[in-house]
Amino acid sequence: MSVPAIEFKQLSFAYSGRPDSLKSITFSLRRGSKTALVGPNGAGKTTLLLMCNGTLRPTSGTVVIGGGEISYDARSLREIRRRVGMVFQNSDAQLFAPTVYQDVAFGPLNIGISDEDIGRAVAESLFAVGLAGYERRPPHHLSGGEKKRVAIAGVLAMQPEILIFDEPTSSLDPAGAAEIMDLLDELHHQGVTILLSTHDVELAYQWADDVVLIADGEILHHGPPATIFCDTDLMRRAHLTMPTLLSLYHHLVARRLMQPDIPPGGIPDMAQRIEEITPGGIAQDAPAPIHLLDTGEGVNGPITALRTIYPNLRIGVMGTAAKRTLAEAAIIPDVTYGVIDTSILHALRREPVLIITTGGMIERVKARVLDFSRTSGISLSVLPLRENDTTEEI
Ligand SMILES: Nc1ncnc2c1ncn2[C@@H]1O[C@H](COP(=O)(O)OP(=O)(O)OP(=O)(O)O)[C@@H](O)[C@H]1O
Numbered sequence: 597m598s599v600p601a602i603e604f605k606q607l608s609f610a611y612s613g614r615p616d617s618l619k620s621i622t623f624s625l626r627r628g629s630k631t632a633l634v635g636p637n638g639a640g641k642t643t644l645l646l647m648c649n650g651t652l653r654p655t656s657g658t659v660v661i662g663g664g665e666i667s668y669d670a671r672s673l674r675e676i677r678r679r680v681g682m683v684f685q686n687s688d689a690q691l692f693a694p695t696v697y698q699d700v701a702f703g704p705l706n707i708g709i710s711d712e713d714i715g716r717a718v719a720e721s722l723f724a725v726g727l728a729g730y731e732r733r734p735p736h737h738l739s740g741g742e743k744k745r746v747a748i749a750g751v752l753a754m755q756p757e758i759l760i761f762d763e764p765t766s767s768l769d770p771a772g773a774a775e776i777m778d779l780l781d782e783l784h785h786q787g788v789t790i791l792l793s794t795h796d797v798e799l800a801y802q803w804a805d806d807v808v809l810i811a812d813g814e815i816l817h818h819g820p821p822a823t824i825f826c827d828t829d830l831m832r833r834a835h836l837t838m839p840t841l842l843s844l845y846h847h848l849v850a851r852r853l854m855q856p857d858i859p860p861g862g863i864p865d866m867a868q869r870i871e872e873i874t875p876g877g878i879a880q881d882a883p884a885p886i887h888l889l890d891t892g893e894g895v896n897g898p899i900t901a902l903r904t905i906y907p908n909l910r911i912g913v914m915g916t917a918a919k920r921t922l923a924e925a926a927i928i929p930d931v932t933y934g935v936i937d938t939s940i941l942h943a944l945r946r947e948p949v950l951i952i953t954t955g956g957m958i959e960r961v962k963a964r965v966l967d968f969s970r971t972s973g974i975s976l977s978v979l980p981l982r983e984n985d986t987t988e989e990i
Pocket residue numbers: 611612614617635636637638639640641642643644795
């Protein structure tokens with residue numbers, strides 16, 4: 597078995613003169629996993645996250661990063677903070693330079709990266725968080741959401757192997773929050789291990805592979821989201837409520853309108869199940885295909901060709917590189933976040949859709965659509981587009 601990304605071993609912690617905020621915490625995070633640390637106010641989430649890069653030191657017990665126990669001398673801490681990026685809940689605590697550029701450049705500058713490479717890292721990180729062109733702005737004149745993005749860019753510029761986010765979507769509007777979650781998905785796909793804290797059960801249910809439930813400084817459970825969020829006793833003990841999608845599913849099952857099954861993973865799954873039990877749906881028609889274009893193949897030709905066949909084609913774009921390519925080609929996409937599930941919903945409504953992305957994200961689209969087809973029994977097709985070819989089917 598591979599070495600875990602992070603291990604907490606019998607970790608306890610008390611702020612000076614206070615009772616224990618963390619009580620004998622033991623769990624580990626798989627390398628490359630995306631985990632949500634979920635719990636009510638005051639549960640100990642922030643305190644636990646601050647252990648991950650040595651900002652706080654346990655009163656007893658240890659934190660192990662990639663197989664090595666954290667040491668608390670200045671040199672070791674510098675090295676740990678390069679490998680473990682941390683975005684704080686309060687961005688004001690993280691931003692201090694006079695310009696956005698200097699703020700994002702601060703980390704790379706401190707580890708001796710050349711000016712040219714720093715320029716590139718800053719530009720790429722700002723583009724990734726949707727703030728290209730903000731370089732000369734003073735961070736303290738930005739909105740709360742923009743500050744959060746600058747803080748994220750500063751962490752991305754260090755290319756950490758582990759990302760720790762304390763309430764990543766707080767102070768972001770819903771679309772901005774969804775874009776940041778998509779960015780986290782992209783980073784996860786590049787192999788980064790992600791641990792975020794939240795009390796947003798909707799977000800944790802739809803996004804995380806694993807959920808760690810914490811209340812009153814203790815871990816109540818660590819497991820797959822559906823197992824944890826379906827457990828009403830656990831939810832009550834953690835002062836949380838069941839995600840809306842699960843709650844609706846349980847109500848429909850209890851009223852015998854729906855067969856008990858694996859809980860729905862997202863809106864496409866739920867919409868499909870409702871369509872199956874509702875007369876008058878369009879289930880008898882075959883779904884529209886989801887076209888898929890790798891930006892490496894060039895975007896203008898295939899889009900023009902597809903638009904002549906489908907004038908009402910919807911275009912979704914996933915990932916930083918693809919967004920940049922589309923911006924350069926002056927093509928405005930219809931969907932920029934939640935792209936795969938939105939595209940599945942369009943396909944089920946028999947509306948033509950094209951997803952533009954690149955690299956490993958191509959496989960992610962195929963895997964998610966295949967997974968949906970398998971669980972729903974509805975055969976959806978993904979048609980990878982090439983310059984003169986729109987017919988290959990998975
Ligand atoms: N600087 C501090 N000094 C003393 N006690 C603190 C300090 N920070 C947090 N605590 C206490 O530690 C406990 C855990 O707080 P923590 O901020 O880790 O919880 P949290 O789960 O992140 O909460 P929230 O969701 O409200 O941000 C709480 O009882 C809190 O009052």
